[in-house]
């Protein structure tokens with residue numbers, strides 16, 4: 306018998322790996338020093354631990370530790386990257402290129418810049434959520450300062466051709482920021498392969514602690530930015546404030562584990578995801594995959610169950626932690642902007658469920674969840690007058706209806 310509740314929301318956050326906790330603990334107690342204290346051993350130990358963590362995090366993405374700036378999480382990293390570049394290089398032009406399926410941290414930051422005179426191009430994606438590198442080429446003008454694109458999407462798992470995009474961005478001479486939160490540690494990702502200038506990372510999406518992030522900033526050629534937080538000149542003046550030493554130690558440990566275990570782990574999780582997908586679609590009709598069938602991170606399965614509301618399905622699956630692309634699950638009231646950008650109809654967006662698998666997901670859990678999903682969808686459809694009509698061969702497109 307599997308233990309419930311089952312966690313299947315790994316794109317929202319991941320549990321802390323016990324090995325990470327182990328690495329962090331001494332830095333809450335014995336080694337509590339302030340990494341900026343230069344006059345005693347407590348400070349030196351904290352500084353040394355933070356420097357080691359920079360190397361561990363940088364190594365995961367093929368960078369150098371000296372290029373890492375600690376932040377409070379990827380939301381801050383993304384804000385610092387976009388606003389920092391925009392403010393420092395505004396005299397080069399005031400144009401940014403990004404994509405419609407980006408995380409709100411990117412979209413809302415760009416929207417704010419629009420209020421202070423910046424022009425932002427929000428690129429479209431195809432039905433699988435993929436961006437065409439040629440669209441990036443066409444969007445870049447001589448006024449374009451920055452291109453900001455995510456490596457992998459958090460809702461539908463789609464992986465963008467980030468290396469091809471980076472090639473074009475550098476050819477055109479703009480700065481390139483990559484939100485690599487869902488890619489780092491999950492799929493091979495390298496700052497040089499994609500020619501990034503800035504890369505945002507978050508510890509809690511890779512089995513590290515919450516509230517810790519990093520911004521990798523290329524040193525050669527040098528990338529400069531205007532800080533958002535002033536005071537004390539920590540992090541080479543780019544992000545002042547006392548470093549969260551236990552947090553960054555945890556981030557470092559998490560990055561080292563991810564790097565070491567990535568190939569095996571990706572394979573194992575991919576197998577589980579395929580098993581879950583297969584066990585559902587082999588027993589249910591009218592289930593649609595959102596995102597790309599191949600270019601997707603191993604731990605993401607996003608499905609729309611026609612004639613069933615995602616909200617209702619999640620209620621019926623209370624013992625499984627899932628997330629839905631319909632309204633009401635997030636802080637906003639809109640259905641998923643990502644599914645909308647993929648051209649998914651409002652009805653199917655409302656019936657979408659994201660299954661997020663990860664390091665601690667077991668085969669037993671996958672089988673249990675598949676069985677529960679099949680039962681619940683079957684039952685909900687039996688109760689649906691809509692589904693009844695479809696079964697009787699009535700063309701739904703001919704009558705007006707909403708998902709509610």
Ligand SMILES: *Cc1c(COP(=O)(O)O)cnc(C)c1O
Nearest residue numbers: 378379380408459484486487507
């Ligand atoms: C979670 C996430 C973020 C935000 O990271 P936080 O550390 O939670 O602020 C940004 N981008 C993507 C793709 C994410 O999944």
